[in-house]
Amino acid sequence: MANFKTLVKIHVSLGVVSFVLFGISTFSSDTLTESGKFYLPIVTFFFPAFHFSIAYGCQKKKEIARIVSRVTGFLLMPFFPVGTIIGFIIFENTKNKTSEIDA
Numbered sequence: 001m002a003n004f005k006t007l008v009k010i011h012v013s014l015g016v017v018s019f020v021l022f023g024i025s026t027f028s029s030d031t032l033t034e035s036g037k038f039y040l041p042i043v044t045f046f047f048p049a050f051h052f053s054i055a056y057g058c059q060k061k062k063e064i065a066r067i068v069s070r071v072t073g074f075l076l077m078p079f080f081p082v083g084t085i086i087g088f089i090i091f092e093n094t095k096n097k098t099s100e101i102d103a
Helices: 004-027 034-059 063-076 082-093
Strands: none
Touching (some): 004 034, 004 063, 004 082, 034 063
16 A cells, blocks of 8 residues: 555645745735735635645545545646656556465
Protein backbone atom coordinates (compact mmCIF):
# COMPACT_ATOMS: atom_id res chain seq x y z
CA MET A 1 0.00 0.00 0.00
CA ALA A 2 0.97 3.62 -0.38
CA ASN A 3 2.63 5.46 2.47
CA PHE A 4 -0.47 7.30 3.68
CA LYS A 5 1.10 8.74 6.86
CA THR A 6 3.75 10.56 4.85
CA LEU A 7 1.14 11.79 2.37
CA VAL A 8 -0.96 13.22 5.20
CA LYS A 9 2.05 15.13 6.55
CA ILE A 10 3.01 16.42 3.10
CA HIS A 11 -0.47 17.64 2.19
CA VAL A 12 -1.09 19.28 5.57
CA SER A 13 2.25 21.06 5.22
CA LEU A 14 1.42 22.16 1.67
CA GLY A 15 -1.98 23.42 2.83
CA VAL A 16 -0.45 25.49 5.63
CA VAL A 17 2.31 26.89 3.41
CA SER A 18 -0.11 27.81 0.62
CA PHE A 19 -2.46 29.49 3.10
CA VAL A 20 0.39 31.53 4.59
CA LEU A 21 1.89 32.52 1.24
CA PHE A 22 -1.41 33.43 -0.41
CA GLY A 23 -2.71 34.97 2.82
CA ILE A 24 0.21 37.36 3.11
CA SER A 25 -0.55 38.88 -0.26
CA THR A 26 -4.30 38.83 0.33
CA PHE A 27 -4.51 40.34 3.78
CA SER A 28 -1.49 42.65 3.82
CA SER A 29 -1.88 44.53 0.56
CA ASP A 30 -4.06 47.59 0.16
CA THR A 31 -3.13 48.06 -3.49
CA LEU A 32 -5.00 45.10 -4.97
CA THR A 33 -6.90 45.59 -8.19
CA GLU A 34 -10.61 44.83 -8.38
CA SER A 35 -9.97 41.40 -9.86
CA GLY A 36 -7.31 40.74 -7.22
CA LYS A 37 -9.78 41.62 -4.46
CA PHE A 38 -12.17 39.05 -5.87
CA TYR A 39 -9.92 36.17 -6.98
CA LEU A 40 -7.08 36.24 -4.44
CA PRO A 41 -9.31 35.41 -1.43
CA ILE A 42 -10.82 32.53 -3.42
CA VAL A 43 -7.35 31.17 -4.22
CA THR A 44 -6.26 31.75 -0.62
CA PHE A 45 -8.89 29.31 0.62
CA PHE A 46 -9.16 26.93 -2.37
CA PHE A 47 -5.62 25.53 -2.45
CA PRO A 48 -5.35 24.89 1.32
CA ALA A 49 -8.81 23.30 1.30
CA PHE A 50 -7.74 21.13 -1.62
CA HIS A 51 -4.61 19.89 0.19
CA PHE A 52 -6.44 19.44 3.50
CA SER A 53 -9.13 17.35 1.79
CA ILE A 54 -6.45 15.16 0.20
CA ALA A 55 -4.80 14.82 3.61
CA TYR A 56 -8.13 13.80 5.16
CA GLY A 57 -8.68 11.19 2.47
CA CYS A 58 -5.16 9.84 2.96
CA GLN A 59 -5.76 9.68 6.70
CA LYS A 60 -8.81 7.52 6.00
CA LYS A 61 -6.67 5.51 3.52
CA LYS A 62 -8.98 6.08 0.55
CA GLU A 63 -7.76 4.96 -2.85
CA ILE A 64 -9.13 8.07 -4.57
CA ALA A 65 -7.02 10.25 -2.25
CA ARG A 66 -3.93 8.33 -3.35
CA ILE A 67 -4.80 8.86 -7.01
CA VAL A 68 -5.54 12.58 -6.57
CA SER A 69 -2.32 12.94 -4.58
CA ARG A 70 -0.40 11.28 -7.39
CA VAL A 71 -1.93 13.63 -9.96
CA THR A 72 -1.09 16.60 -7.73
CA GLY A 73 2.50 15.39 -7.44
CA PHE A 74 2.69 15.06 -11.21
CA LEU A 75 1.31 18.60 -11.69
CA LEU A 76 3.91 20.01 -9.28
CA MET A 77 6.82 18.59 -11.30
CA PRO A 78 7.28 21.56 -13.70
CA PHE A 79 7.72 24.08 -10.84
CA PHE A 80 11.50 23.76 -10.60
CA PRO A 81 13.25 23.27 -8.13
CA VAL A 82 10.94 23.07 -5.10
CA GLY A 83 7.88 21.76 -6.94
CA THR A 84 9.99 19.10 -8.64
CA ILE A 85 11.30 17.84 -5.30
CA ILE A 86 7.88 17.89 -3.62
CA GLY A 87 6.24 16.33 -6.67
CA PHE A 88 8.82 13.54 -6.78
CA ILE A 89 8.37 12.83 -3.05
CA ILE A 90 4.59 12.71 -3.44
CA PHE A 91 4.85 10.60 -6.59
CA GLU A 92 7.14 8.07 -4.86
CA ASN A 93 4.90 7.82 -1.78
CA THR A 94 1.78 7.17 -3.85
CA LYS A 95 3.10 4.04 -5.51
CA ASN A 96 0.94 1.03 -4.90
CA LYS A 97 3.43 -1.18 -3.11
CA THR A 98 2.20 -4.74 -3.35
CA SER A 99 4.22 -7.71 -2.32
CA GLU A 100 4.29 -10.63 -4.67
CA ILE A 101 4.72 -14.10 -3.24
CA ASP A 102 7.00 -16.29 -5.32
CA ALA A 103 5.67 -19.76 -5.76
